[in-house]
Amino acid sequence: MSDGPNNGIKVTEGTTPVCGVNYICTGAVFTKAGVNSARSVRKHSPNLLIDIYTDSPSEIPDGLFDMVHLIADPHRRSKVDYMAKTRFDRSLYLDTDTRVVTDISNMFDLLDRFDLAIAHAHERNKKGNLGGWRCTIPDNFPQLNSGVMVYRRTPVVINMLSDWQAAFHTAGFNKDQVTLRELLWLSDLRIYILPPEYNVRYAKYIKVWAPNEAEPKILHFASYHHEVGVIQGLRGWRRQLQKLKNAFHDFKKKRKHRAKSRKVGRLKPHLPQVFCIGFHKTGTTSLGAALDTLGYRTIHGDGRGLWAGADEGRGLIAKIDAGDYALDTLPMFDAFLDNPYFSIWKKLADANPEARFILTQRSPDKWIESCVRYYGGRRVRPMRAWMFGQYADPASSPEAREKWLATYNKHNADILDYFADKPNFLCLNLTEDASWDSLCAFLDEPKPERPFPFLNSTQK
Numbered sequence: 120m121s122d123g124p125n126n127g128i129k130v131t132e133g134t135t136p137v138c139g140v141n142y143i144c145t146g147a148v149f150t151k152a153g154v155n156s157a158r159s160v161r162k163h164s165p166n167l168l169i170d171i172y173t174d175s176p177s178e179i180p181d182g183l184f185d186m187v188h189l190i191a192d193p194h195r196r197s198k199v200d201y202m203a204k205t206r207f208d209r210s211l212y213l214d215t216d217t218r219v220v221t222d223i224s225n226m227f228d229l230l231d232r233f234d235l236a237i238a239h240a241h242e243r244n245k246k247g248n249l250g251g252w253r254c255t256i257p258d259n260f261p262q263l264n265s266g267v268m269v270y271r272r273t274p275v276v277i278n279m280l281s282d283w284q285a286a287f288h289t290a291g292f293n294k295d296q297v298t299l300r301e302l303l304w305l306s307d308l309r310i311y312i313l314p315p316e317y318n319v320r321y322a323k324y325i326k327v328w329a330p331n332e333a334e335p336k337i338l339h340f341a342s343y344h345h346e347v348g349v350i351q352g353l354r355g356w357r358r359q360l361q362k363l364k365n366a367f368h369d370f371k372k373k374r375k376h377r378a379k380s381r382k383v384g385r386l387k388p389h390l391p392q393v394f395c396i397g398f399h400k401t402g403t404t405s406l407g408a409a410l411d412t413l414g415y416r417t418i419h420g421d422g423r424g425l426w427a428g429a430d431e432g433r434g435l436i437a438k439i440d441a442g443d444y445a446l447d448t449l450p451m452f453d454a455f456l457d458n459p460y461f462s463i464w465k466k467l468a469d470a471n472p473e474a475r476f477i478l479t480q481r482s483p484d485k486w487i488e489s490c491v492r493y494y495g496g497r498r499v500r501p502m503r504a505w506m507f508g509q510y511a512d513p514a515s516s517p518e519a520r521e522k523w524l525a526t527y528n529k530h531n532a533d534i535l536d537y538f539a540d541k542p543n544f545l546c547l548n549l550t551e552d553a554s555w556d557s558l559c560a561f562l563d564e565p566k567p568e569r570p571f572p573f574l575n576s577t578q579k
Contacts, residue, residue, distance in 0.1 A: 122189050123393075137207065137208050137209055137227075137496070138167065138168070138207060138208070138209045138210075138211075138224075138227045138498070139167060139168035139169065139185070139205075139206070139207035139209075139210060139211070140157070140160055140168070140169045140170070140210070140211045140213060140439060141168055141169075141170050141171075141172065141201075141202070141205055141207070141210050141211070141212050141213070142157060142169070142170070142171040142172065142173075142211075142212075142213060142215060143171075143172040143173075143190070143198040143201045143202065143212070144171070144172070144173050144175075144197075144215045145173065145174050145175070145190060145193035145195065145197050146175060146193070147175045148344060148347055149215050149344070150171075150173045150174075150175040150178040150179070150476060151169055151178050151213035151346050151347035152214075152215035152216055152343060152346070152347050153173070153251060153368060154171075154178065154179065154180060154183065155215075155218075155343065155346065155347065156213055156214075156215055156216070156217045156218060156219070156343070157169050157171065157183055157184065158183065159217075159218045159219040159220070160213070160219045161183065161225070162219075163219050163220065163221055163223065164219065164222050164223050165301060166224070167223075168185045168207070168225060169183070169185055170184060170185060170186045170187070170188060170205075170206065170207075171184045171186075171187055171188070172188040172189075172190050172197070172201045172204075172519060173188075173189070173190055174185065174189065174190040174193040174197075176189060179200065183202070186206070188201070188204075190473050194239045196287060196294075196295050198212065198214075198265070198354060199280075199283055199284045199287045199288075199295050199458070200284055201279045202268075202270075202280050202283075203280035203281050205272055205283065207272065207274070208271065208272050209230045209268065209269070209270075209271055210270055210271075210272065211223070211226055211227070211229045211267075211268070211269045212267070212268045212269075212270070213266070213267060213337070214265075214266035214267070214339065215343075215344070216339060216340055216342075216343040216344050217266065217267065217337055217338065217339045217342050217343070218337070218338040218340075218343060219337055220332070220335055220336065220337070220338060220364025221336050222333075222431075223317075223336060223337065224497060224498055225415050226269050226317070227269065227498060228497070228498060229269060230269065230271050231309055231497075232269070232309070232311075233309045233310065233311040234270065234271050234273065234275065234276050234308040234309045234310065235268065235269070235271070235276060235303075235308055235309075235310050235311070236268070236269045236270070236310070236311040236312070236313050237263045237264065237265070237267070237268045237269075237310070237311075237312070237313060238263065238264050238267055238312065238313040238314070238315060238317055238318035239261055239262070239264065239312060239315075240262040240263055241264065241266045241315075241318075241320040243261035243262050243320065244261075250297070251297070251300075251301060251478070252286070252290055252292070252297055252298055252300075252301045254301060254305075255305075256301060256304050259327055260300070260304055261300070262296045262297070262299075262300045263296065263299060263300060263303065263312075264296065264318055264320075264339075265295055265296055265299055266318065266339055267313065267317060267318040267337055267339060269313075270320050275306075275307070275308060276308065279302055279303070279306055279308060282302055283295070283299055283302055286298035286301075286302065310482065315333065316328075316333040316334055316336050316337075317336045317337050318337055318339050319335050319336075319337065319338050319339060320339050320340070320431075322365070323484050337554070344432050347544075350370055350494045356362070357424040377560050382387070383416075384416075384450075384451060385416055385450070385451065385452065385453050386415065386416040386453055387414060387415060387416075387453045388453075390399070390453070390562075391457070391473045391474050391475050391543070392449075392452075392453055392454065392471065392475070393410065393453065393454040393455070393474065393475045393476075393477065393562070394411065394454075394461075394464065394467050394468075394471075394474055394475070394476050395407070395410075395454065395455065395456040395457075395461070395476075395477045395479065395522045396460065396464040396476055396477065396478055396479070396545075397461060397478050397479030397480055398461060398479075398480075398486070398527055398530060398531075399457055399458070399490075400481075400486055400489045400490050400493060401479040401480055401481050401486060401549075402479045402481070402548075402549030402550065402553070403419065403456045403457055403522060405421070405433060405549050405553060405571070405572050405574045406456065406477065406479055406549065406558075407419045407454075407456045408572035408574055409555070409558060409572055410453075410454045412567055412569065412572065413558075413559070413562065413564050413567070415453040415454040416451075416452050416453045416454070417452060417453065417454040417455070417456060418448055418451075418452045418454075418456070419456045419457050420432070420457040420458055421435055421448075421458070421459070421502070422503070426447075426448060426451060428447055429543075430445070431501050431502065432458060432459060432500070432501045432502040432505070433464055433501050434447075435447075435459050436459065436501060436502070436505050437575065439459060439463060443454070444463060444467070444470065445468045446459075458502040458503075458505075458506065459502065459505075459549055461530070462505075462506060464476065464534060465533075465537065468537065468538075472543075473509060473543070474543065475543045475544075475545070475561065476534075476538060476543060476544050476545070476562070477545045477546075477547060478534050478535070478538075478543075478545070478546045478547070478557075479547050479548070479549060480529065480531050480543070480546065480547075480548055481549075481550045482550075483524055483527060483528055483547055485550070486527060487513065487520060487523060487524050487527070490523060491513050491514045491520065492512045494512060494513055494514070495512060495513065495515075495577065496512065496514065496537075499511040499512060505578040506526070507519070507522060507523065507526070510522040510523065544560040545557065545558070549573065553573045554571050555567060555570050555571050
């Protein structure tokens with residue numbers, strides 16, 4: 120076993136990494152294929168840890184994997200022997216003939232509620248795939264494809280994986296999904312069925328999907344093995360692989376065209392823009408809903424799908440770090456909430472003296488408790504890493520908690536000092552007074568008849 124780089128993820132010595140990707144492959148060809156698949160993960164999710172289990176360590180390039188584990192007694196289905204041995208609390212297993220085509224980090228968020236997530240087998244109606252092992256199972260609980268599986272390292276899951284290992288070696292089936300189906304059917308695990316875009320087995324699906332229907336995340340094609348060495352029994356692999364590449368190329372063109380067509384414009388171009396510069400967990404969701412009700416086109420953060428270029432803040436952060444504060448979103452929306460806008464409030468205020476600024480705040484003690492409950496243990500998204508660096512998880516240490524509190528208190532104090540006696544500033548505490556009165560008076564808007572929206576209470 121050998122250690123590799125951490126690729127920017129801080130792992131405290133003596134602790135178990137939370138999330139990571141595992142490959143389990145035997146033989147030089149499959150190991151090389153696993154290397155190619157891992158490169159696609161590293162490209163699109165660079166901060167994920169990646170381990171590989173193999174009997175061909177000489178095929179492993181330096182620096183790609185975080186750990187390399189040696190397989191003893193290898194066979195073609197060695198994954199059944201090693202999935203339970205994962206060192207991660209939350210693991211994503213990928214077959215070696217997969218390609219990741221977008222950021223997949225949020226797959227681990229499913230494990231906040233489920234023990235295991237897996238997609239249906241695509242050939243689930245094939246005669247050989249309908250049969251069972253020891254008991255009769257309804258056809259509407261079909262085989263599941265074991266090539267893409269995200270799971271928790273808990274006793275119940277590890278016990279199921281160990282049972283799967285034993286079943287494979289004793290049941291007499293050449294493939295592993297027959298026994299997996301029955302074990303999951305009989306288990307009490309909380310199972311989530313991944314949508315097909317997380318395990319795309321055929322190019323025909325990509326051809327018929329419109330971008331607003333589904334978007335490929337993980338491609339799973341046996342033809343990928345032939346890029347590194349011919350596997351006996353797979354005919355026409357070049358044609359199949361070219362079909363996949365053509366279909367994915369056409370899909371990206373459709374997505375690009377749709378993104379252009381979704382460019383939005385302001386709904387209230389005659390009014391000053393509104394910048395909501397309070398920290399997250401201070402009522403920004405409620406404030407955003409209120410501004411929506413008042414007819415403002417709002418943007419809350421930079422989550423994927425919020426606008427054509429949204430990428431969880433990576434592009435906006437790059438512009439800001441380069442000293443360019445003319446963000447692409449500014450001409451497109453009337454009101455702005457969450458990061459990066461509250462982090463660059465001073466630049467926005469200096470550049471937009473006619474704009475209106477709203478600070479939402481709450482008791483620091485209640486704010487930090489809300490942040491610890493909400494963000495503790497969650498995937499660290501780019502904006503949070505940009506703000507807090509190694510302290511991006513407020514629940515990770517007392518130092519992280521203090522860093523968050525100090526940043527929050529200084530942020531609010533600086534804003535209150537800057538905007539003292541300025542007429543284009545409003546300070547709200549929605550935990551004490553969630554009403555239309557102050558907001559509508561400040562924006563010179565009529566009060567709606569509906570109640571003020573009070574949303575997203577972490578305590579609730």
